Amino acid sequence: MYDGWKIIVGLIVCLAFFTFPFFYDAGKAAKAPEPVLTPKAKEAKECVAPGAYMKRYHMQLLEDWRNTAVRGGERYYDTGNPTWHLRVMDKIADATASAGERLYKSVERKVYYKSLQVTCMDCHSNKSKFCDQCHNYMGIAPYCWECHIEPEEKK
């Protein structure tokens, strides 16, 4: 080889860059997050939208609530008349869902007061064991709490 050591050093640097995730914290087994439901949430059984939808799109529903409530003055949400987004995503989920299995089941018809602090955090009053579980795992810092007040948690 010509200029062999230079090329080999370069190759090693390149491979180290690409295999970095293999060596980063290699010993530790990563723990998947386990968001905990409060007894009240368990009892309610259903959220404002199907669980699988909420898992993926809760931020988009909350954004829709914010816009319609704050700018449109619509403070109540009827689950029988879901957001356009939920309807569209429902159709897309239908189209892309695994064979024969429908991702979402619609929730019972009910009217909710649109409010993060009053409605959402009423059931999910355990922010650190519910919201933060996945958010920390994925390194997400949602800006909800720049304006809203975090619920006090009983220890």
Added chain:
Amino acid sequence: MNFILGIIIALIGVAGVILIPWIGVGAFDMRILFGIVVPYAAMATFFVGIIVRVIGWARSPVPFRIPTTAGQQWSFPWIKPNRIDNPRSTGGVIVRMLFEVLTFRSLFRNTRLEYRSAEGGPKIDYEWEKWLWLAALAFHYSFLVIFLRHFRFFTEPIPGFVHLLESLDGFLQLGVLPVSGLGVPSVYVTDMLLLLALLYLFVRRIYISQVRYVSLPADYFPLLLILALGTTGVLMRYFIRVDITAVKTLALGLFKLSPKAPEGIGVIFYIHLFVLSVLVAYFPFSKLMHFMGVFLSPTRNLSNNSRMVRHVNPWNYPVKVHTYEAYEDEFREHMIEAGLPVEKMPEKPAEQEGESSEGEEKE
């Protein structure tokens, strides 16, 4: 090759790459294959492939210095040399390579040849052309930032630079569409830049006739493949969202060598992953190897010291030479006999001959 045929071949390839996981996971639920086996196989192909290719390049000799001399060579003390564009030392070469790798300097020098008629005759113009450089720079840096941002899926705990990149990248805090419900998550500038740059590079390839003429399916295919990669990524982030904690479980499983393919991620993720796997596996066999090749370009990484250092061609084999001295030693007697001039007179036996012959001649 007709360029339409070239695009069609590339399109069929990319469509196949999208359809295979769509059917495989969507219809047959082959999560183990597309979530674990294919990514590992792709990674193995990538690493082995680039090592083999780079070693192959390293084995080819570079007998002489062939740097492009884009500046004044170092010569006399009163002539100002250009130490970067015509480097004479390793330091200059390093600076030159840094400019080349980090800022694509040779693309920056791109000009466009144009004919125009002036004063009744044709004239040649070299037009300023920076768009290729700009799009290439936007594309490559966006790709780098996107790759580094993905480390939030690959690592636990997430290193600090990922958070820094995310906050800088998403600083616009704009939604993907000004529609209620699509204001979050906020748009990453690099996502949009990457797609725009790719579109520009694709259109440019078709629009400029000379570039179109030299384009082959191997040029369109990676472009369309990366476009598919970016599009599925953008779809997955803003429109058809997936369960990202399950995605991270899968990704971490791959890197911690305890692979899992959790349920309920969504087909779009497997399409994204398969497109990436194909791209990664395609790397060592394609023009994409320029990411290693740029470091080994002899017109950039050699110093221009031909006039200071002797470079011996490494494949020079030892030539068996027959010098004139040896020739004369071998044939001296015959030469003298034939009356040919010789450089060295034979001492003893030739002296007698010489005496007699010279004597005869003299007499």
